[in-house]
Amino acid sequence: MGSVSITLKDGSIHEIPRGTAVMDVVKGISQRLAREALVARFNEQLVDLNSIINGNGKLEILTFDDAEAREVYWHSTSHILAQAVKNLYPEASLGIGPAISNGYYYDFDVVKGFSPEEVEAIEAEMKKIIKENYSFKRRELSLEEALDLFTENKEPYKVELIKELPEDSTISIYEQGGFMDLCAGPHIPSTGRVRALKLLNVAGAYWKGSERNPMLQRIYGTSYPKKKMLDEHLFKIEEAKRRDHRKLGTQLDLFSLHDEGPGFPFFHNKGMIIWNELENYWRKEHRRHGYEEIKTPIILDRGLWERSGHWDHYHENMYFTEIDEVSYALKPMNCPGSILVYKTKQRSYRDFPLRMAELGLVHRHELSGVLHGLMRVRSFNQDDAHIFMLPSQIKDEIVGVIEMIDDFYSVFGFEYKVELSTKPGDAMGSDEIWEQAIEALRDAVESKNIEYCINEGDGAFYGPKLDFHLEDCLGRTWQCGTIQLDFLFPENFDLSYIGSDGEKHRPVMIHRVIFGSIERFIGILIEHYGGAFPTWLAPVQVLLLPIADRHQEYAAALKEKLESHDIRVEIDSRNEKIGYKIREGETQKVPYMVIVGDNEVKNKNLSIRKRKVGDMGTLALEEFLEVVKREVRDKTQ
RNA sequence: GCUGAUGUAGCUCAAUGGCAGAGCAAUGCAUUCGUAAUGCAUAGGCUGGGGGUUCAACUCCCCCCAUCAGCUCCA
Numbered sequence: 001m002g003s004v005s006i007t008l009k010d011g012s013i014h015e016i017p018r019g020t021a022v023m024d025v026v027k028g029i030s031q032r033l034a035r036e037a038l039v040a041r042f043n044e045q046l047v048d049l050n051s052i053i054n055g056n057g058k059l060e061i062l063t064f065d066d067a068e069a070r071e072v073y074w075h076s077t078s079h080i081l082a083q084a085v086k087n088l089y090p091e092a093s094l095g096i097g098p099a100i101s102n103g104y105y106y107d108f109d110v111v112k113g114f115s116p117e118e119v120e121a122i123e124a125e126m127k128k129i130i131k132e133n134y135s136f137k138r139r140e141l142s143l144e145e146a147l148d149l150f151t152e153n154k155e156p157y158k159v160e161l162i163k164e165l166p167e168d169s170t171i172s173i174y175e176q177g178g179f180m181d182l183c184a185g186p187h188i189p190s191t192g193r194v195r196a197l198k199l200l201n202v203a204g205a206y207w208k209g210s211e212r213n214p215m216l217q218r219i220y221g222t223s224y225p226k227k228k229m230l231d232e233h234l235f236k237i238e239e240a241k242r243r244d245h246r247k248l249g250t251q252l253d254l255f256s257l258h259d260e261g262p263g264f265p266f267f268h269n270k271g272m273i274i275w276n277e278l279e280n281y282w283r284k285e286h287r288r289h290g291y292e293e294i295k296t297p298i299i300l301d302r303g304l305w306e307r308s309g310h311w312d313h314y315h316e317n318m319y320f321t322e323i324d325e326v327s328y329a330l331k332p333m334n335c336p337g338s339i340l341v342y343k344t345k346q347r348s349y350r351d352f353p354l355r356m357a358e359l360g361l362v363h364r365h366e367l368s369g370v371l372h373g374l375m376r377v378r379s380f381n382q383d384d385a386h387i388f389m390l391p392s393q394i395k396d397e398i399v400g401v402i403e404m405i406d407d408f409y410s411v412f413g414f415e416y417k418v419e420l421s422t423k424p425g426d427a428m429g430s431d432e433i434w435e436q437a438i439e440a441l442r443d444a445v446e447s448k449n450i451e452y453c454i455n456e457g458d459g460a461f462y463g464p465k466l467d468f469h470l471e472d473c474l475g476r477t478w479q480c481g482t483i484q485l486d487f488l489f490p491e492n493f494d495l496s497y498i499g500s501d502g503e504k505h506r507p508v509m510i511h512r513v514i515f516g517s518i519e520r521f522i523g524i525l526i527e528h529y530g531g532a533f534p535t536w537l538a539p540v541q542v543l544l545l546p547i548a549d550r551h552q553e554y555a556a557a558l559k560e561k562l563e564s565h566d567i568r569v570e571i572d573s574r575n576e577k578i579g580y581k582i583r584e585g586e587t588q589k590v591p592y593m594v595i596v597g598d599n600e601v602k603n604k605n606l607s608i609r610k611r612k613v614g615d616m617g618t619l620a621l622e623e624f625l626e627v628v629k630r631e632v633r634d635k636t637q
Numbered sequence: 638g639c640u641g642a643u644g645u646a647g648c649u650c651a652a653u654g655g656c657a658g659a660g661c662a663a664u665g666c667a668u669u670c671g672u673a674a675u676g677c678a679u680a681g682g683c684u685g686g687g688g689g690u691u692c693a694a695c696u697c698c699c700c701c702c703a704u705c706a707g708c709u710c711c712a
Contacts, residue, residue: 105707113641203707204640211709215640218707246705250648259685259703317711362712367638368703370710380712458711467712479712516712548669575669583673597671607672615672 006059016053023049023189026061036063036225038188039072046072048138048186064225074099076136076188077126077197077223078106083179084125085219088118094181095157095207095216101475102233103222107205109157113217114202122219123199133192134177138185146171150182157207158182196230197223243473245526246373252531252539252588254522255374263371263378265519270539273568274522277537278515279359281411281635282383289404291355291385296337298361302327307492308336309428313461317364334360335486335511338386339493347497352507353389353397359518360384374523375478381518387510388495394508398444398466398483401512405468405481408514412525413637417469417477418450421458428462429488437485438464462488463511473527480516480524485509532589532611535631542628543590544571545581547597555596558606561621567628586611592628 003015006025016025022042026049027034040047043057046068053059062069078097085092085108095107114122141149143162150158161182162171174183176191188194199221207213224230241247249255254271267275286293299321305311310318310332319330331337338356347354363379370376387397409416420441423434441464445452452466459465468481486509489495496504515521525537535541542562546555555571562569570590572581578595585593593609600607606624608616619627630636 116642201706202641205708206639209709211639215708217640220707257704262703364711367710369638369640369708371704376711382712482712513712520712545672547671550669577669577675578671580674581672586673593672595672599671609672 004053004056006053006057009060018054020053022047022051022053025053025059033061037061038063038069038193039186046186048136049189050135071099072186073188074104074223077194077221078104079174079176079181079187080126080129080191080194081106081219081221082181083129083176084122086179087125088122093157094155103200103220105218105220107216107218109214109216114219119199119202119219126197129177130191130194132177133190135190136187137175138172139175140170140172143167143169143171146173146182193225194223195225196227197221198230198234240473243527243530245523248526248531254526262368263366265374265377271522273539274533274537275518278518278521286357291357293357294338294341295358296334296341296360298331299328300331300337302329304336305329308489309461309492313426313428319363319365330363332362332364334358334362334382334384335386335489339489339495342388342495343493349390349497349499352497353387353393355385355387357385374519375472377519380520382513383515383518385512387512388507391508394440394485395444397510398441399448401483401510402444402448405514411635412528414470414528418445418452419455419467419469420445420452421455421465421467423464424457424459424461426461427459433487434464437487440485441466441483460484462486470524472524478520478524480521481514482512482516484511486511534635534637535591535628536635538591539568540570540590541568542592542594543585544569544594544596545578545585546571546573547578547595551596551601554601558596565625565629582609
């Protein structure tokens with residue numbers, strides 16, 4: 001036997017008998033830590049607390065405060081979920097059950113989906129399992145033994161998973177209270193560690209995420225070591241739902257959706273104010289960055305789409321129509337239109353880079369199940385631009401767009417994630433051209449020191465892209481900005497320019513958007529601000545609240561005065577008490593309310609109330625004008 | 638498109654086979670009010686659409702549409 005020496009996180013070295021369980025070491029350190037410990041890291045590897053130490057090494061004890069331990073915790077809860085389902089539905093086959101951010105899920109193959117009542121019963125069964133406080137026990141076996149075991153247990157999905165492992169693998173399984181699952185581990189010591197849990201929703205999910213595979217029933221849930229933490233998490237979900245742009249869109253009268261036009265949002269006056277402010281800002285910035293602006297039609301001849309490749313590669317997403325017995329398509333992208341404009345002249349290298357912007361309305365047929373408020377629709381406005389340039393200008397242009405996107409997003413205070421999407425299965429062009437384009441994008445993004453991840457096979461059919469993702473209220477991410485490098489459309493459309501040598505050459509193209517879709521961007525903005533738009537975007541910037549009818553006249557004069565400074569003002573002239581009007585102004589999230597009563601009329605000043613903050617005291621009209629105008633000018637958050 | 642759930646007044650939600658209701662909003666009247674809801678009254682419905690079962694359907698069954706969550710797909 002003998003002893004081994006282990007080094008703890010604080011640097012202290014302990015001599016312990018070889019073969020001691022990690023948990024016993026922890027108990028030697030602190031009873032409290034022993035209660036909170038979930039899993040350990042021994043020599044950089046996560047291990048069970050039940051595991052045995054057989055050598056020298058570095059030992060770290062992880063609790064729920066560590067992200068890795070939380071993952072283990074949720075993963076273990078998913079095993080409890082699986083056990084509960086197997087207890088109640090012995091004929092169910094198990095899929096997979098990983099931890100996800102803030103919880104876990106488990107997939108089951110069952111004859112019929114779970115009803116809400118059944119889910120409740122499953123949750124109750126889970127609580128029973130927790131009460132029993134079964135230990136998670138690890139067992140290792142050979143691949144063959146594992147195959148036999150899971151074949152015998154009628155777990156075809158597990159068998160499939162095992163078959164994909166290398167032949168000489170050692171397979172680990174975990175058992176708790178008679179339930180057994182294929183699993184690499186590690187796990188928390190016992191089911192009793194889960195103190196509070198909740199099953200959140202049920203949904204179908206294809207086995208291995210492929211439409212060709214059977215659809216399994218996925219149950220999502222979460223769990224915490226303290227009831228209070230669970231309650232906080234559930235409260236956060238509720239809070240997030242209050243920021244849902246679909247709900248706020250109705251409450252704030254920004255837009256509406258109708259059965260008569262699924263995926264085709266209707267924008268109301270207040271929504272259009274935000275839209276137009278975004279466009280105004282966008283135009284100003286694009287002029288400053290050397291863009292020209294064009295507008296091309298939304299219906300174009302079939303031949304154009306055949307030539308661009310959309311007919312072959314994008315057909316399923318397109319809408320078609322016929323005019324005078326000739327077939328046309330509604331444009332799903334703006335690029336072919338831009339290209340026609342490019343071709344109206346003989347272009348010179350001196351024109352490059354030629355930055356041609358277009359706020360273009362595109363239509364795309366999306367599957368009914370993916371439609372989502374303003375985020376995923378069937379017709380949307382892209383703040384598109386196509387940059388035609390020399391190959392030598394590629395990097396500078398991409399960097400220029402990256403910087404522009406960063407400038408735009410920082411105005412709104414957005415954090416974003418960048419993805420580099422590579423060649424899809426159904427793509428045009430050679431691997432060499434693709435590789436070249438991918439390298440150019442990679443080079444540009446790395447030169448800006450921006451972190452990014454690779455999204456294999458997710459490029460457009462004509463080129464790879466850098467995607468910029470923003471988050472919605474529930475943490476789902478949506479692609480907004482994108483930069484796509486394209487060597488193929490110039491080829492397909494036989495684009496040319498005259499070089500300094502007097503010869504014809506082929507230009508390179510960038511397709512790019514910053515907002516992405518104005519609709520989606522507004523959706524994200526609504527959720528980001530929770531409807532409380534900064535003054536420059538707020539549909540109503542100042543709400544005038546007369547105390548009584550005799551103050552209406554003064555309020556009307558003020559309104560006129562503010563409007564002459566391009567401030568958006570409304571008067572709440574209803575016969576209501578001031579508290580009522582303030583409440584309404586707050587729920588409508590108007591940045592400034594101005595109370596107009598006898599005092600104000602007499603003293604010729606304004607009593608200001610700021611959204612969320614409350615009474616700000618009085619200001620002279622000129623002072624107030626300056627405050628509002630400065631916020632608008634600076635786009636103050 | 639797939640799996641499951643949902644669809645009742647402008648909004649949020651009741652009504653489990655027997656007269657379709659409430660709160661908020663709207664409208665009218667009274668009140669003329671000082672920093673998050675004044676009172677009273679009125680009006681508002683082909684219960685998403687179509688078919689069926691039943692003496693009787695918001696309620697049970699079938700088909701369709703839309704929405705929500707997720708999967709797949711995408712800006």
